[in-house]
Amino acid sequence: MRTTIRALIEDAVRTLADTGTVIAPRPDAEALAAHLFGAGLAELEPDGEPGDRETARYQELVAGRAAGVPLGHLTGVAELAGVEVAVGPGVFVPRVQSESMLANGLGAIEGTDRPLVVDLCTGSGAVALAVAHHRPDATVHAADCDPVALEFARRNSARRAALGDTPIELHHADVTEPGLLAGLDGTVDLVLANPPFMPDDAEVPAEFGVYQPRLAVFGGPDGLHVIRHVVEAAARLLRPGGTLVVEHGHLHAAAVAGLCLADPRFTEVSSHLDQYGWPLYAAARFGGTKPLTAP
Ligand SMILES: C[S@@+](CC[C@H](N)C(=O)[O-])C[C@H]1O[C@@H](n2cnc3c(N)ncnc32)[C@H](O)[C@@H]1O
Structure with missing residues (x-):
């Protein structure tokens, strides 16, 4: 019928x-x-x-x-803040929740001319490409350790550049390596990151446990392994007055704020909800003074 x-x-x-x-x-x-x-x-x-x-x-x-197949794997595309990227099996599909993290980051560089921005754990490149689209004067570096994800990011960057956006600079790099993007030390205005944050033994819906890459979803026994390194890397990369905005699991708001506060160079540490009311990301200003040493 x-x-x-x-x-x-x-x-x-x-x-x-x-x-x-x-x-x-x-x-x-x-x-x-x-x-x-x-x-x-x-x-x-x-x-x-x-x-x-x-x-x-x-x-x-x-x-x-x-x-549980991600929508983006069925349609081949996903959109973040008006920027469409190609996605498929092997790369994390950007979530609409990340738009609020992105908006916070864009707000932090609003008054900065030609900002230098780093997107750690870039996956398809969606966050970095959205920054490049909304801030054409920005220089955007993006890093991921997964070659499959990086290939998606490369293709997406080329496609966005063909549409007139500023190309981003992609790096095959592991956030847990001490020298990550060392050439940018002390110069970055904004570090954004959506790292893997689920604890390794967490039960998650098939969409995340079966169809998304394990490396993109699970972040060590407590879910904080990559986030710890993101906070450390940000403290090295950011210029005084620069901003870190990092996504986390909804049970991690206090833990991630605590990781930032543990380094006294981070000030104005705040925790934020996503558009559905769940804890989603932390933001912190980098003061840039030397870490306090014990007397
Ligand atoms: C949750 S996905 C986020 C992807 C993208 N930023 C987004 O919002 O759609 C996390 C990404 O982190 C990458 N990743 C995991 N561990 C990493 C590490 N140690 N160094 C660099 N990238 C890592 C994964 O390959 C994956 O692409």
Whole structure:
């Protein structure tokens, strides 16, 4: 029996909501329809009647999403702050939550002419490319230790550059290495990072435990292994007055603020919620004075 696009989407919204793990059932159902029917959301004809093959294909995509396949792996793209990046198996799919972390970082460099920005754990490059898009005068460096992620970032940077954005500088580098981006020491205006932050033994939905790269999700026994190194690296990279903004797990707000406060050169340490009200990131200003030594 023929059905309409509107009815297919409504069925999909119910299916995705019933999983209890898909955060945004309607936007996801609509994005899958827009992807399959090759139209922007606004151009979809809700009363259009797709053929049997298209209907079956749509239902397959919805079943994949309900099983935890990231939306970006089904559509091949993800968007952060208006910047579209290519994603797929092997690279972390940027989360809309990161837009609030990004907004904080962009706010911190608002009055800075030609800022120098570093995005640690860049994955697809989404955060770095969003900075480059919104601040065309910025020089943006981005690092990741995973060659697969970095290849996505390279392609995304080339694509954004072809659209007129400033290219970013990519580094195959491990945040836990002491000399990370040492050439930039003491000069950086903003360090942003969305590191892996789930404890290794945490139970996570299939979307994160099965379909996203393990290296992108799990951050050691307490989930803080990479974050500790991000805070240390930021203290070396930032210029006096520079800012660190780092994402963390929703149980880690106090621990990550504590990691910053443990270095007295960090001041104005604050913890922030995402748009759904969950703790998401810490921000800190780097004072740049020498660490206090015990008497
Ligand atoms: C949660 S993903 C974030 C990706 C991207 N920033 C985003 O928001 O979509 C974390 C990223 O950190 C990278 N990563 C994990 N451990 C790392 C390390 N020790 N050094 C550098 N990158 C690391 C992973 O490869 C992954 O791409």
